[in-house]
Amino acid sequence: MTAIPSHGLRCFNSRPWLQTLRRSPSPRSFSCLSVSLSSSSPVEEGSEEAPSDATNPNDTAVDNTNKEKRQNASFFPKKGQTLELVCESLAFTGKGLCKVSDTGFVVMCDRALPGERFIGRVTRKKKNYAEMEFSFGTKTWLPGGPLQDKQSDAAGYALGLHVPGFFDKFLNINKCLLQSEPANKVLKAIQECWRDPNLGLCPYDVHSHAGFLKHLMLRSGRDVNTGLPELMVNFVTSSYKPELLKPLVEQILPILEVAAPVEQSQKGEIREVEERDIVGKWRKPFKVSIVNNVNTSVGNTSVGEDEYILHGKSTITETLRGLAFEISANSFFQTNTRQAEVLYGLIEEYADLKGDGSEIVLDLFCGTGTIGLTLARKAQHVYGYEVVPQAISDARRNAKLNKIHNATFVQGDLNKIDVNFGKDFPKPDIVISDPNRPGMHMKLIKYLLELQSPRIIYVSCNPATCARDLDYLCHGSVEHNIKGCYKLKRLRPVDMFPNTPHIECVCLLELH
Numbered sequence: 001m002t003a004i005p006s007h008g009l010r011c012f013n014s015r016p017w018l019q020t021l022r023r024s025p026s027p028r029s030f031s032c033l034s035v036s037l038s039s040s041s042p043v044e045e046g047s048e049e050a051p052s053d054a055t056n057p058n059d060t061a062v063d064n065t066n067k068e069k070r071q072n073a074s075f076f077p078k079k080g081q082t083l084e085l086v087c088e089s090l091a092f093t094g095k096g097l098c099k100v101s102d103t104g105f106v107v108m109c110d111r112a113l114p115g116e117r118f119i120g121r122v123t124r125k126k127k128n129y130a131e132m133e134f135s136f137g138t139k140t141w142l143p144g145g146p147l148q149d150k151q152s153d154a155a156g157y158a159l160g161l162h163v164p165g166f167f168d169k170f171l172n173i174n175k176c177l178l179q180s181e182p183a184n185k186v187l188k189a190i191q192e193c194w195r196d197p198n199l200g201l202c203p204y205d206v207h208s209h210a211g212f213l214k215h216l217m218l219r220s221g222r223d224v225n226t227g228l229p230e231l232m233v234n235f236v237t238s239s240y241k242p243e244l245l246k247p248l249v250e251q252i253l254p255i256l257e258v259a260a261p262v263e264q265s266q267k268g269e270i271r272e273v274e275e276r277d278i279v280g281k282w283r284k285p286f287k288v289s290i291v292n293n294v295n296t297s298v299g300n301t302s303v304g305e306d307e308y309i310l311h312g313k314s315t316i317t318e319t320l321r322g323l324a325f326e327i328s329a330n331s332f333f334q335t336n337t338r339q340a341e342v343l344y345g346l347i348e349e350y351a352d353l354k355g356d357g358s359e360i361v362l363d364l365f366c367g368t369g370t371i372g373l374t375l376a377r378k379a380q381h382v383y384g385y386e387v388v389p390q391a392i393s394d395a396r397r398n399a400k401l402n403k404i405h406n407a408t409f410v411q412g413d414l415n416k417i418d419v420n421f422g423k424d425f426p427k428p429d430i431v432i433s434d435p436n437r438p439g440m441h442m443k444l445i446k447y448l449l450e451l452q453s454p455r456i457i458y459v460s461c462n463p464a465t466c467a468r469d470l471d472y473l474c475h476g477s478v479e480h481n482i483k484g485c486y487k488l489k490r491l492r493p494v495d496m497f498p499n500t501p502h503i504e505c506v507c508l509l510e511l512h
């Protein structure tokens with residue numbers, strides 16, 4: 001049975017402001033909390049993984065009962081279902097960790113407080129979005145509801161962030177405090193013009209799948225030679241219509257021009273700094289890349305099937321731990337460069353390579369090769385694996401750019417590895433695994449347990465899947481027929497996302 005804390009249950013009605021905020025229709029006569037149901041399972045339904053429940057592992061009787069219930073389909077609440085829930089504690093990001101009263105199934109609820117018992121309705125299964133990325137939407141959303149009811153009214157179009165937990169509601173954003181100044185200038189310039197009916201631009205409607213503009217991605221970097229900022233603007237659209245984007249490009253470029261600075265010549269004359277483009281306008285030597293990724297799918301992803309360059313080049317540059325990295329629009333790169341230095345420094349410390357060039361490093365989920373290339377200076381060879389082809393091209397180019405010849409990068413899906421995986425490289429002395437939020441697939445966990453590399457460094461931006469995967473590697477799982485063989489030696493969080501509830505963790509595991 002789920003324990004109900006004795007310090008009193010607060011009736012949901014005792015917080016009338018919640019009713020106002022949540023506005024969820026009451027399924028019965030009581031007010032109802034709109035529940036976001038979040039399974040911590042990393043993989044899609046129907047795959048090898050089952051959603052984990054967080055019942056107390058010491059409570060065997062409860063565990064057995066729950067196992068039986070789990071085999072019953074009704075154990076997994078459905079969308080729209082009403083549930084009696086008890087909030088037991090606060091979890092990551094401040095959500096309430098609640099349990100369904102009769103089954104113990106774990107549900108994460110926004111704004112539920114420990115000790116509260118309430119009736120909730122399952123409104124969605126939470127999906128992960130890529131953030132810091134702005135989306136175009138047909139309806140601006142305010143906490144009280146949509147700003148405009150008429151879908152066709154351009155004044156109500158939104159360019160901003162998803163309302164947390166909703167794929168089809170958007171908060172209009174004019175300035176983002178996490179973005180650089182040039183990126184905010186671009187955002188402002190686009191906000192000022194894109195709704196102009198004369199431009200014929202329509203946001204993509206996630207329900208009807210009509211419309212053109214899907215996402216706007218802004219990425220800031222730094223020129224390795226001059227140290228000056230670089231900016232990449234990526235318009236993700238549903239089709240290729242460069243003529244529609246041209247007015248936006250023309251709007252962006254002038255705002256990044258600045259008044260010519262002056263300098264004093266040796267003779268004491270004050271003169272303008274000579275930095276002119278072909279039409280004679282002075283430009284700050286500030287590189288801007290504007291690209292268009294065309295994504296024809298109905299999904300919410302911002303990765304394009306085809307990419308077109310509208311201005312400048314297809315990559316921006318960033319420097320990390322003394323190495324230069326060229327990054328394409330579709331490749332992952334850490335969003336916080338200053339803290340990425342700290343993160344990679346910590347990985348290097350945990351890796352503790354001898355430095356005699358004798359050790360093999362396997363860099364799983366390598367992205368543009370950042371971690372592997374940082375370690376390559378002390379290793380015999382680095383092997384990197386990554387699913388995004390552009391990221392692999394970037395990693396290979398970055399190895400050349402930094403004159404690193406002992407690194408091999410291979411494109412492949414680590415969720416789909418088979419028995420041949422690992423035959424192309426020698427047994428690694430150390431494995432780095434840096435998956436995205438869903439964590440590692442059971443196939444990869446099984447591979448690592450069989451491989452028995454002496455050390456694994458697990459880097460994670462999602463404490464829930466990090467804890468799950470570490471548990472598999474250290475303690476195994478009867479359900480998955482795996483035996484753990486690692487011990488967690490060190491773990492340190494790094495604040496990669498200041499002013500947000502997100503956290504990155506670096507974990508060192510050693511063989512027993």
Ligand SMILES: C[S@@+](CC[C@H](N)C(=O)[O-])C[C@H]1O[C@@H](n2cnc3c(N)ncnc32)[C@H](O)[C@@H]1O
Pocket residue numbers: 331332333334364365366367368369370371385386387388391412413414415416434435436
């Ligand atoms: C958190 S990022 C880490 C990238 C890199 N280690 C870094 O620090 O820049 C995770 C990376 O895993 C890649 N990825 C996601 N799913 C994958 C899969 N199934 N197989 C291989 N790579 C995957 C993503 O494209 C992304 O580059």
